[in-house]
Amino acid sequence: MEISYKWLSQFIELPESPDEVGKRLTATGLEVEGIEKIESVPGGLEGVVIGEVLTCERHPDADKLSLTTVDAGTSQPLSIVCGAPNVAAGQKVVVALVGATLHPTHGEPFVIKKAKIRGAASEGMICAEDEIGLGTSHAGVMVLTTDLPNGTPAARYFNLEPDYRITIGLTPNRADAASHLGVARDLKAALNRPLTWPSVDAFQVQNADLTLDVRVEAPEACPRYCGLTITGLSVGESPDWLKQRLLAIGLTPINNVVDVTNYVNHELGQPLHAFDADQIKGGAVIVKTLPASTTFVTLDGVERKLSETDLMICHADGPMCIAGVFGGQQSGVTDTTTKIFLESAYFSPASVRKTSQFHGLKTDASFRFERGTDPNMPPFALRRAALLIQEVAGGVISSDIVDLYPQPISDFTIPVRYRNVDRLIGIRIDRAEIHRILASLDIRLSELTEEGFTALVPPYRVDVTREADVIEEILRIYGVDNVPLSAHLGADSLSEFPETDSDQLQFRIGQLLAANGFYETITNSMTRPAYHEAIRSGLPGEDVVLLNPLSEELSVMRQTLLFSTLETLVYNLNRRQKDLKIFEFGKVYHKREGKYIEQMRFSLALTGNAQAESWQQQGMAVTYHDLAAAVQRVLRTLRIRTYDTQPADTTLFQYGLTYLVNKKPVVSLGLVHPKLTKLVDLKQPVFYADFDWKALVRMYSSKAVFEEVPRFPEVRRDLSLVLDKAVTFEQISRLANQTERKLLRSVNIFDVYEGENLGAEKKSYSVSFILQDPAQTLNDTVIDKTMQRLMTAFERDLGAVIRK
Numbered sequence: 001m002e003i004s005y006k007w008l009s010q011f012i013e014l015p016e017s018p019d020e021v022g023k024r025l026t027a028t029g030l031e032v033e034g035i036e037k038i039e040s041v042p043g044g045l046e047g048v049v050i051g052e053v054l055t056c057e058r059h060p061d062a063d064k065l066s067l068t069t070v071d072a073g074t075s076q077p078l079s080i081v082c083g084a085p086n087v088a089a090g091q092k093v094v095v096a097l098v099g100a101t102l103h104p105t106h107g108e109p110f111v112i113k114k115a116k117i118r119g120a121a122s123e124g125m126i127c128a129e130d131e132i133g134l135g136t137s138h139a140g141v142m143v144l145t146t147d148l149p150n151g152t153p154a155a156r157y158f159n160l161e162p163d164y165r166i167t168i169g170l171t172p173n174r175a176d177a178a179s180h181l182g183v184a185r186d187l188k189a190a191l192n193r194p195l196t197w198p199s200v201d202a203f204q205v206q207n208a209d210l211t212l213d214v215r216v217e218a219p220e221a222c223p224r225y226c227g228l229t230i231t232g233l234s235v236g237e238s239p240d241w242l243k244q245r246l247l248a249i250g251l252t253p254i255n256n257v258v259d260v261t262n263y264v265n266h267e268l269g270q271p272l273h274a275f276d277a278d279q280i281k282g283g284a285v286i287v288k289t290l291p292a293s294t295t296f297v298t299l300d301g302v303e304r305k306l307s308e309t310d311l312m313i314c315h316a317d318g319p320m321c322i323a324g325v326f327g328g329q330q331s332g333v334t335d336t337t338t339k340i341f342l343e344s345a346y347f348s349p350a351s352v353r354k355t356s357q358f359h360g361l362k363t364d365a366s367f368r369f370e371r372g373t374d375p376n377m378p379p380f381a382l383r384r385a386a387l388l389i390q391e392v393a394g395g396v397i398s399s400d401i402v403d404l405y406p407q408p409i410s411d412f413t414i415p416v417r418y419r420n421v422d423r424l425i426g427i428r429i430d431r432a433e434i435h436r437i438l439a440s441l442d443i444r445l446s447e448l449t450e451e452g453f454t455a456l457v458p459p460y461r462v463d464v465t466r467e468a469d470v471i472e473e474i475l476r477i478y479g480v481d482n483v484p485l486s487a488h489l490g491a492d493s494l495s496e497f498p499e500t501d502s503d504q505l506q507f508r509i510g511q512l513l514a515a516n517g518f519y520e521t522i523t524n525s526m527t528r529p530a531y532h533e534a535i536r537s538g539l540p541g542e543d544v545v546l547l548n549p550l551s552e553e554l555s556v557m558r559q560t561l562l563f564s565t566l567e568t569l570v571y572n573l574n575r576r577q578k579d580l581k582i583f584e585f586g587k588v589y590h591k592r593e594g595k596y597i598e599q600m601r602f603s604l605a606l607t608g609n610a611q612a613e614s615w616q617q618q619g620m621a622v623t624y625h626d627l628a629a630a631v632q633r634v635l636r637t638l639r640i641r642t643y644d645t646q647p648a649d650t651t652l653f654q655y656g657l658t659y660l661v662n663k664k665p666v667v668s669l670g671l672v673h674p675k676l677t678k679l680v681d682l683k684q685p686v687f688y689a690d691f692d693w694k695a696l697v698r699m700y701s702s703k704a705v706f707e708e709v710p711r712f713p714e715v716r717r718d719l720s721l722v723l724d725k726a727v728t729f730e731q732i733s734r735l736a737n738q739t740e741r742k743l744l745r746s747v748n749i750f751d752v753y754e755g756e757n758l759g760a761e762k763k764s765y766s767v768s769f770i771l772q773d774p775a776q777t778l779n780d781t782v783i784d785k786t787m788q789r790l791m792t793a794f795e796r797d798l799g800a801v802i803r804k
Helices: 019-030 182-190 240-248 256-268 349-359 364-369 380-392 418-425 430-441 465-478 502-515 529-534 562-573 624-637 674-679 693-699 729-739 780-798
Strands: 001-005 033-039 048-059 062-071 078-082 093-098 115-117 121-123 124-126 163-168 213-216 224-233 270-275 284-289 295-297 304-305 312-315 318-322 339-346 392-395 402-404 411-418 444-446 452-457 580-592 595-607 609-612 644-647 653-661 664-672 688-694 715-723 744-753 762-770 802-803
Touching: 001 093, 001 182, 001 240, 001 304, 019 033, 019 163, 019 182, 019 465, 019 688, 033 452, 048 078, 048 304, 062 124, 078 093, 078 121, 124 715, 163 240, 182 256, 182 430, 182 465, 213 224, 213 402, 213 802, 224 380, 240 256, 256 295, 256 364, 256 380, 284 339, 304 529, 312 349, 339 380, 392 502, 411 418, 411 465, 418 430, 418 465, 418 595, 430 444, 430 465, 444 644, 502 580, 502 595, 502 624, 529 674, 562 580, 562 595, 562 674, 562 688, 595 624, 624 664, 624 688, 624 744, 664 674, 664 693, 688 693, 693 715, 762 780, 780 802
Parallel strands: 213 284
Antiparallel strands: 001 163, 033 163, 048 062, 048 093, 062 078, 093 124, 115 121, 224 339, 224 392, 224 402, 270 339, 284 312, 295 304, 312 318, 411 452, 444 452, 580 595, 595 688, 644 653, 653 664, 664 688, 715 762, 715 802, 744 762
């Protein structure tokens, strides 16, 4: 948001520099992001002052030159050679001092230097209007009529002092500060200085020549609607002062009537709209909604189809304006307009926000309305704008103010206890200072006791609705920097803050996967209800349904990343990208027992070929084991090396596994069930893994244990085990590690065989065992005893037959 320093000075006296004002605003919570100097003319007449010609005589060696002495406010009068025919003693003139850079109307800028002209010293320049960029005349020096003292900057005389554009990073909750008045309110409280409002005392209704029938048929979307008419005005260019104010905050002047509405919007924070009264058919202004798909052409010439919830300003035959958002092409003010209906209203923030998002329109008006304007401001802003329009465009006020406000909006009533003020701020602030701060913020106090009071907060402060909000107001004006830090400063929290930086860990896993050929995706959190219905039995809770969905296709929040992933694969497959490896970090949402739950998940997906076809070898399709290898690589990076497994949920997977750590599932992986890929029209197999990212982060430890590389050789021994088909390799590995904890380094399966000669429901595993002692070389006796213990355990616990 842009604020003009000079404009701000109209509301509150500001002897402070723009930089000092910026620091005070930042301290109150209105963070100043930048301050830019705005010059009315190039150079801003820097180094140019008002002077007085003390003496003037002809140059002895040049008929057209004069030798003058000039009092320019310096310690000694200046000797200046002047070539203007009209220069004379006693004149007040414009003097450019040595070192000043002048920007003439025509030609390049030049610097004033000390010089000798025909042997005479010249210590400056007496200027004509074209030489300082204020006109085109070069007939003679500018002769001024002024009582300003010599040495006064010329910019002050010409009212060309530079302005400063203050850029404020306005947070969404501070809608009250979206104007010069709003910013001045904060300065009033912070500087303990009075505020000066613009006067509307001169407002008066001059006749009743143009009275309209104004009605509000949707009061829930338009709680307050005001308006009046002005006739006999003349639309044209705005005066310089008005254009300079708008240009200072980055707005382009349009015409005097529209410029006034923009001026009042940025001055008071109250958007207004002017309608050409000749275009209001039937003499009626009606605030209502229209049927869905009604067409309407806005000021930008675009034909738009309305929704049934769009609030419209209409005449007797149709719409004129999208309320609080954008005007219509037919009813706007033009060069031929002579009478207007001027609107000032309070529209429901929810209504304006919904319409603005639906049409993709963001305007200065919608910016303020959708955050919440002051419901008490419309009549005052209307009077202010009417007087300004009369000043710049003429005309007479031709109707009483219509003010439709059936249910006035009350102040917020908030009980506040001093003990909570002291507790949250950390120090005891004098009670009288608390009262002063709140009063300066227009927060009235009632029911004052020794324990506290009731704060009556004006409705324009939409961000102050709780006791903590009132206390925050006290603190930001009192000044956070004024709260001393205790020597024993500490903090308590109900939350646990893990040492692990989740973002850094996510970045690390992303780098790992990218290095292994995966691409990261970011997808929409909204999805189709039909997807959830297909896997309802496997979902953790109820759907989170959007109150205002953009479409039926995107009306619920996703409970799984699966379908977002499948849609991404389909999108790429349709563009002939068939070999895909992708991953995503994203949130999922569900509702359980009336509570909304948000969780962070992490997914992997593979489809197509794991290895492209080449002259050396054929293409190889991805398999479950490619996915499992990627999953295990992620787990190893997170230092999770031991886990149990169980079959994955068949709602999602045709086959697969779920890995559990401490009996809690951390990842499920497998082949996505064909009925689910069919839902998104995906015609090739997809292998998918779904991680519980929060659980993984919680289990991760940054601590590492380092061991010396063993100096003694390892030994390999192989066994062939005939087992029931139900026995998994994980059971073999776990039993082996439980049986031999000291020497066993790893277990690996290198062959699986099934055949009739083994018997029904039997299979054979060929398993290798790596043994190593870090302290000595293994001998045959130790190796044989170790292998015998393993074989005994396999026979006893797994029913294995050892093939020898």
